[in-house]
Amino acid sequence: MAPTQKLINDGNRAVDEMLVGVLAAHPNHLTLAAPRAIVAKHGPRPGKVALVIGGGSGHEPTFLGFVGKGLADAVAVGNVFASPPPQPAVDAALATHGGAGVLFMYGNYAGDVMNFDMASEMLEMEGIEARTVLTTDDIASSSDRLKRRGVAGNVFIFKCAGAAADLMLPLAEVERIARNANARTYTMGVALSACSLPQTRRLNFDLPAGEMEIGMGIHGEPGIRRGPLKSANDVADEIMDAILMEMAAPAGSKVAVLMNSLGSTPLMELYILYARVAERLGQAGLTVHSALVGPYCTSMEMAGASITLMHLDDELTKMLDHPCDCAMFRVG
Amino acid sequence: MAPTQKLINDGNRAVDEMLVGVLAAHPNHLTLAAPRAIVAKHGPRPGKVALVIGGGSGHEPTFLGFVGKGLADAVAVGNVFASPPPQPAVDAALATHGGAGVLFMYGNYAGDVMNFDMASEMLEMEGIEARTVLTTDDIASSSDRLKRRGVAGNVFIFKCAGAAADLMLPLAEVERIARNANARTYTMGVALSACSLPQTRRLNFDLPAGEMEIGMGIHGEPGIRRGPLKSANDVADEIMDAILMEMAAPAGSKVAVLMNSLGSTPLMELYILYARVAERLGQAGLTVHSALVGPYCTSMEMAGASITLMHLDDELTKMLDHPCDCAMFRVG
Amino acid sequence: MDFTTETCTQLFQALAIRMAAERDALCALDGLIGDADHGIAMEQGMQAAAAAVATLPTLQDQFNAAAKAFLNAVGASSGPLYATALMRAAKTAGPRAAMPRAETPGLIIAMAEGIAHRGKAEPGQKTMIDAWYPAAEAAKSGASWPDIVAAAQAGADGTAQMQATLGRAARLGARSLGHKDPGAVSACVIIEECAKILG
């Protein structure tokens, strides 16, 4: 098999070279606190809970694109599809904490949990309180909410927590809002092609043409099942059926929608899907408060898409609408 | 050959279904004036030059994503990779003109020129003055600037013209600024894979693994030549050599940079490329005034990237920094 | 048997069917030197034209309706080119419900002129004109329909040896050599169907 087509220099250096580019492109937003620990230029301040997010690389603009005033204070950057080790998380927390504690937020993966838990222990030794809220929005990954993965819904969930912290709420409140945001966020996706790691440049799984993987994770972890590639409407319907059933939102409820590309699925297809999502929401009597359409949480060049709904309440609506100004994401 | 993997319903309906989704997702920004003619909700007003852009679909967020207050007033939407016919351009102009004339802006392609020229003639019959500025930023497409294609540089060029119109400058001034913006904008790209039209779902050209097409157009038109796939730094160097030579900007000049994905090339690769671009600009004594990194002008799921430099002067700097609020693009 | 509005409807139906059949081959040709969509343009254009011409009272109305429908369905380069061609054909056919078969080669001449006018093209630039122009020349010299078709075909075949100087392929330089122009190939399909139905 020929290596996959990538514009890189050295697979082992891809993440670090990316960070050089990110810092060069966004000097007004981001700065480097320590290796693999990037912090917001504006945002962190005394008395404010420090929101530190993190995870593997390869999901850009998740995670580092969401660092900025009003959202995350810092990010710990891992290798491709690999949790960061504890040190950058600790460095990120130390560089941004304002004496009001640290909230770690990241997707619920075994590796991330082990590494961030070690980071929390290290911070505790420094006398800094760190709490953790795991995101678990991928409804396809388990019937047990606590065991689910965190995927594209991160965008909404981090956004709400970041707003709470920016509003100078205390750690317990920020944590409560983050947990509520996570509990009300539901994502499911499909993959239409594999992606490849820069180090190996080999497709990370095999997906024959004409098939799709339903419930695919954002690292190419297999989903619920394989099935024939269906039409956009059928895919949207299958996902919406599953999400609406779980969400069980009464008619009249407000939702935020994220129509996300996993990488190479273009906007044209996302908007075709969104047309159906909007139709289904209308039929269910739900109101779209805001919609994001684009590549927000990717798996490098994987083809596919995910739909996220956040079932809003008044508080989450306020948090979602609160301004933020990040290198790769802005609200307000 | 199995059909390419796409999330669509019916290839022939893909563009129209996309528009349904776009209008549903951006009700505060966009509205439909006539079939395939989308106008900005805020922006068009009496006394203001109407900036109407347009072109084939498949380049999203170009063109329709750049419709909004401070940028384009309306867009005429063509089939995939096909100029829109005259009627939507006429409808877009009629829906947005404020008595100060219309400026059509689009990439320099034979089809677009024929269709928009017919539209201009039709508007003339209605007594509305329409002028045209073609974008010709693709330095790889001809040694003759007038014969060049318009590609990703559109983003900057439209932006400057849109700002001029938003500042209520008269048609001649908006046109002058648009021409100046175009004259100072330089783009070159490489493609690493083909893309496929929704109607045929067949790869639109053949590119063996390990090769790339240098100077590729944004419709998969072949470029200057084929060559072996090179490293990110070598690709950036080749493009920067060509652009810097043409641009011949004295040290101390300011530039805006667009590091653009043609579709499936992910942010990680764009930022790796950008790291080199920034290094080269520094070596040339040029200052980056602003940088955009992401999929701004795509060829659906094509892999590849382009680099655009706009050689700023004081007026263009002001125009580029002028606020705009579009469905898929915001400044200020 | 005159060329009637009914025959005209048949002609556009036949063109729609042929273009659907040729779609992928034309797209593949366009993929080599252009943007791979020519087959789609011709299919959608002729489909729209076929739908538009039915039940109109005169040939002129029909060709004009076909022109407008083709243009609005297609845009692209083919849209204005064939729209102009068909409007010229409408003028030649005139406001009548039928025209003598002997006059029908005049439609080829009219269409070729329309295309050349709109595209400002001359023979030798590797465009559809390289099929339309020789066909029109043959028609002007009173050639038979089979000879008109043969002239178009030879012209289209000849485009493989040309370097494009107009249209999307013009930027390719020598790389456009060795491939036929897709617009010239689809032009032959149109002229062939005209020959079958008008001849």
Add this chain to the structure above:
Amino acid sequence: MDFTTETCTQLFQALAIRMAAERDALCALDGLIGDADHGIAMEQGMQAAAAAVATLPTLQDQFNAAAKAFLNAVGASSGPLYATALMRAAKTAGPRAAMPRAETPGLIIAMAEGIAHRGKAEPGQKTMIDAWYPAAEAAKSGASWPDIVAAAQAGADGTAQMQATLGRAARLGARSLGHKDPGAVSACVIIEECAKILG
């Protein structure tokens, strides 16, 4: 011949070389039930560890340095697991420049305990513990190095029949059946190299 700091340096060099050789196979295994990066993690981790252990005065320093280097280079699941394993090995080796060969199976026991502690894993959950646990049991019972390796191997082979209940593959349910756990396979590589160099 004791197990010395020099031998320890050799061990990590050998591990780095082996993991580089196994990288793509381990990634492919991980691609079937995980995220296709396990080979990269093990290669980078062992490379970093090999670079870190050189020139340190005691085995304890070496294993601790290896732990830290592995962790910082890798993160992921493997990072904390092997970092904890190596810290336990450091404790067992103690602050000395050499340890008797006869004591070295104790390192396997220590590492297995460290992994189980950090990962809260038990045998049967389709993780690297399914190789480490039987190897440690064999070591505890005084088995020879070849028997320790055989126990690890049998354990790793057995993971193919297991349904994952821990780690990334746990969400796969029955779809994880039929494929060996990549972490168990790389564990065998480590234990094999230990046997070669410590045995």
